[in-house]
Amino acid sequence: MSDKKTTVLVVDDNPGILDLVGKMLKCEGFAVITANDGEEGLEKFKKYQNTINFLVTDNMMPKMRGPQLFIKIQEIKPTPGILISSAILKEDVGRFQRIGFVTALSKVFELNQISAIIKKTLGI
Secondary structure, eight states: OOEEEOOOEEESSSSHHHHOOOHHHHHTTOOOEEEEEEHHHHHHHHHHTEEEEEEEEEEOOOOOOHHHHHHHHHHHOOOOEEEEOOOOHHHHHHHHHHHOEEEEESSSOHHHHHHHHHHHHTOO
């Protein structure tokens, strides 16, 4: 494995969640780029697409929802992602996986859960 850090784009309109997930990923050794909504997330992805390896996005956000953001990002560069939402049902997980997300998680998650999924998906 190279010394290059894995970079994760984290997009959430809730500043507390954005800060918590960002700090947790940094503690796990990831580089983190954050955005406050889907439109800002898309702009940051376009700017840093050669650096970003993974997407963690909220589902419901103003300006652009998480699934819309994910689809637009896939059109630019295929990038794995996790969708997080305050209310996820079992059938929702399958629906989001059919779009291409690795998985979907409820916002009641263990801090190491996201980093474990990223590492498993990227083989690191």
